Amino acid sequence: MRRIIIRRLVQIIPLIFAVIVMNFVLIHLAPGSLFDVMTSEQQITDPAMLDQLRHTYGVDQPVTVQLAKYIWSVMRLDLGYSYRQNAPVFDVIMQQLPATLILMLAAIGIALLVGVTAGVMASIKVNTIWDNLISLGAVFFFAAPSFWLGIMMTVMFAVKLGWFPVGGMRTIGVDESAIGAVLDVMHHLVLPATALGLFYAATFARVMRASMLEVARLDFVRTARAKGLSGGRVVLAHVMRNAMLPIVTLLGLQLGTMLGGSVVIEAVFSWPGIGSLLFDSVMSRNFPMVLGVLILGSLLVAVCNATVDLLYLRLDPRIKAR
Amino acid sequence: MIMGSTAGPTPILSIENLQVSLFTRRGVLPAVDGLSLTVSAGETLAIVGESGCGKSLTALAIMRLLPNPPAKIVGGAVRFMGRDLAALSEREMQRVRGKDISMIFQDPMTSLNPVVAVGDQLIEAIRRHNEVSRHEARDRAVELLRRVRIPDAERRLNDYPHQMSGGMSQRVMIAMAIACGPKLLIADEPTTALDVTIQAQIIELMKELQSSSDMGLIIITHDLGVVAEVADRVAVMYAGRKVEEAPVEALFERPLHRYTRGLLGATPSAQRRRGSRLVEITGNVPALSDLPQGCAFQNRCPDVFDRCRAERPQLASLLPHRSAACFAAEKELSRDAAAIGA
Numbered sequence: 132m133r134r135i136i137i138r139r140l141v142q143i144i145p146l147i148f149a150v151i152v153m154n155f156v157l158i159h160l161a162p163g164s165l166f167d168v169m170t171s172e173q174q175i176t177d178p179a180m181l182d183q184l185r186h187t188y189g190v191d192q193p194v195t196v197q198l199a200k201y202i203w204s205v206m207r208l209d210l211g212y213s214y215r216q217n218a219p220v221f222d223v224i225m226q227q228l229p230a231t232l233i234l235m236l237a238a239i240g241i242a243l244l245v246g247v248t249a250g251v252m253a254s255i256k257v258n259t260i261w262d263n264l265i266s267l268g269a270v271f272f273f274a275a276p277s278f279w280l281g282i283m284m285t286v287m288f289a290v291k292l293g294w295f296p297v298g299g300m301r302t303i304g305v306d307e308s309a310i311g312a313v314l315d316v317m318h319h320l321v322l323p324a325t326a327l328g329l330f331y332a333a334t335f336a337r338v339m340r341a342s343m344l345e346v347a348r349l350d351f352v353r354t355a356r357a358k359g360l361s362g363g364r365v366v367l368a369h370v371m372r373n374a375m376l377p378i379v380t381l382l383g384l385q386l387g388t389m390l391g392g393s394v395v396i397e398a399v400f401s402w403p404g405i406g407s408l409l410f411d412s413v414m415s416r417n418f419p420m421v422l423g424v425l426i427l428g429s430l431l432v433a434v435c436n437a438t439v440d441l442l443y444l445r446l447d448p449r450i451k452a453r
Numbered sequence: 454m455i456m457g458s459t460a461g462p463t464p465i466l467s468i469e470n471l472q473v474s475l476f477t478r479r480g481v482l483p484a485v486d487g488l489s490l491t492v493s494a495g496e497t498l499a500i501v502g503e504s505g506c507g508k509s510l511t512a513l514a515i516m517r518l519l520p521n522p523p524a525k526i527v528g529g530a531v532r533f534m535g536r537d538l539a540a541l542s543e544r545e546m547q548r549v550r551g552k553d554i555s556m557i558f559q560d561p562m563t564s565l566n567p568v569v570a571v572g573d574q575l576i577e578a579i580r581r582h583n584e585v586s587r588h589e590a591r592d593r594a595v596e597l598l599r600r601v602r603i604p605d606a607e608r609r610l611n612d613y614p615h616q617m618s619g620g621m622s623q624r625v626m627i628a629m630a631i632a633c634g635p636k637l638l639i640a641d642e643p644t645t646a647l648d649v650t651i652q653a654q655i656i657e658l659m660k661e662l663q664s665s666s667d668m669g670l671i672i673i674t675h676d677l678g679v680v681a682e683v684a685d686r687v688a689v690m691y692a693g694r695k696v697e698e699a700p701v702e703a704l705f706e707r708p709l710h711r712y713t714r715g716l717l718g719a720t721p722s723a724q725r726r727r728g729s730r731l732v733e734i735t736g737n738v739p740a741l742s743d744l745p746q747g748c749a750f751q752n753r754c755p756d757v758f759d760r761c762r763a764e765r766p767q768l769a770s771l772l773p774h775r776s777a778a779c780f781a782a783e784k785e786l787s788r789d790a791a792a793i794g795a
């Protein structure tokens with residue numbers, strides 16, 4: 132087991148390397164640079180001054196040298212300095228990362244809970260009105276863009292009904308106890324996590340339904356019933372246990388797109404995570420920050436993927452631990 | 454001692470006029486039609502017949518595990534120790550399954566849950582019908598694995614099905630089936646998927662377990678060697694109906710129904726060994742949706758005559774302890790009787 136974990140972690144290194152190179156190149160291909168934004172905002176026009184600044188920021192060097200320098204500093208966990216926040220990129224990201232993690236975990240939780248429940252329900256009541264209603268809901272939430280869903284939910288539950296806050300992560304200016312703070316964050320979390328999670332819930336519901344129906348036909352389910360187990364026990368202990376396996380695979384595959392989805396949702400709900408950080412940074416051409424977010428984001432996704440793979444190994448004994 | 458009017462012990466299972474229909478797009482098909490069977494304690498009944506004649510559906514109907522849709526019991530009674538199983542609620546039936554009646558299946562490799570350790574599957578069966586602690590159930594599980602001759606039982610408990618051979622898996626299935634001391638065990642082609650040497654061991658094991666517990670056994674098989682070895686009585690099915698029933702020696706000695714004759718072929722009973730399969734009969738089994746008027750076997754029967762095409766033969770007890778639904782056999786027997794009388 133330990134060997135698998137180590138091997139999985141080692142595999143991440145070339146991946147991160149590729150992410151750095153690709154994004155570095157992409158950013159340099161894009162028009163406009165941080166340097167342009169910075170100098171125009173400060174209204175610096177003196178050519179001598181510009182040249183000197185170019186030298187200070189290293190942008191007068193060839194791109195390959197810049198890349199090599201960047202990689203070298205990343206290896207020392209130095210992602211550069213953000214001129215906008217006036218702080219090291221790494222520190223800024225670390226400050227924003229927990230919010231994104233909370234949002235993603237909550238969204239995954241909602242997606243799994245809603246998706247799996249709906250899928251199991253649909254499979255038990257297959258070809259009834261319930262099955263059709265669930266399928267209809269799944270198609271809707273699959274097709275609806277999550278930003279639109281987020282806006283609609285804000286209008287409905289925050290503006291009209293006033294049940295939830297419109298955005299943000301905490302109520303400003305309220306000094307609370309630890310428990311109060313947690314409840315406050317959870318209160319803010321409901322709408323963005325639901326908006327992000329329902330899309331994945333829709334996918335999970337469809338996959339789970341198909342998977343349940345598939346497994347229910349297998350021989351060992353008949354064996355379980357022949358033992359005299361109740362219908363509920365057969366579904367929970369035997370059918371679901373096997374039907375969950377594709378869901379775990381799917382979850383691993385979707386973690387990456389989920390991080391992407393959270394960029395949009397964070398922007399809609401002004402959730403202070405790395406998604407909105409990325410959004411702002413792209414807008415302001417704050418490329419060290421953009422690169423930093425992309426690198427740490429891919430690292431996060433890669434680690435999550437490895438975790439899911441290990442989880443799968445635990446769930447399915449047939450996959451040999453090689 | 455008071456003797457009843459009928460000979461023999463009272464049956465633990467008696468199926469009366471069982472009707473199982475398949476509700477398909479092509480209509481309602483009579484997959485099991487008017488079947489009656491009995492099994493007594495300690496007795497072994499073999500059910501034989503070509504593929505698709507309704508053997509498995511009969512077994513599943515007894516367990517009330519028919520694939521629904523399309524199959525459903527539409528008539529008849531399944532009396533087990535005085536209760537009609539066909540009339541029990543699903544909840545009541547759950548207390549019968551695995552406790553009073555157990556079943557094992559054809560393919561042991563797919564009959565166990567691949568992601569649950571075999572020990573846990575065994576313990577689950579034990580705890581379903583017995584109020585015992587997990588620890589106690591575990592001890593019993595080890596004991597059961599020893600009884601079905603699985604070496605190194607304690608360690609095997611933690612194995613997953615894919616780590617076991619077919620023979621081992623079938624032993625686990627048998628251990629699971631006898632976990633709660635059932636009065637009746639139904640084995641649907643328990644050895645078909647196994648190697649020949651393993652088949653012998655599994656049959657041996659089942660015989661042994663039966664003799665030590667006095668449970669009734671229904672064994673569905675294509676293997677005449679198995680029939681000869683374990684069965685007390687044999688029921689022959691054709692196109693959803695029982696066409697002949699007889700004690701095993703009598704059946705091998707003198708099959709009455711022309712279909713049974715076809716199945717047994719020319720092999721003399723003394724030479725019948727394990728692995729000798731039912732003989733292929735030329736012609737096709739008529740589709741359930743397209744059963745002819747008269748005898749269902751008429752298109753393949755060597756001795757068919759007018760009456761077979763006009764009228765469906767009913768089961769009649771043509772000789773002591775045995776019955777057949779065949780006009781040719783009736784004719785032959787009455788000719789014999791006339792010859793003896795003359």
Ligand SMILES: Nc1ncnc2c1ncn2[C@@H]1O[C@H](COP(=O)(O)OP(=O)(O)OP(=O)(O)O)[C@@H](O)[C@H]1O
Pocket residue numbers: 475484502503504505506507508509510511520522523741
């Ligand atoms: N789930 C099902 N759906 C549709 N038809 C079925 C189903 N199960 C069985 N049948 C049909 O019912 C008839 C009897 O099937 P059954 O499985 O009882 O045959 P069998 O005697 O056990 O054959 P085998 O020796 O191949 O196991 C067959 O014609 C079969 O095609």
Ligand SMILES: [Mg+2]
Pocket residue numbers: 508509510641
């Ligand atoms: Mg069968």
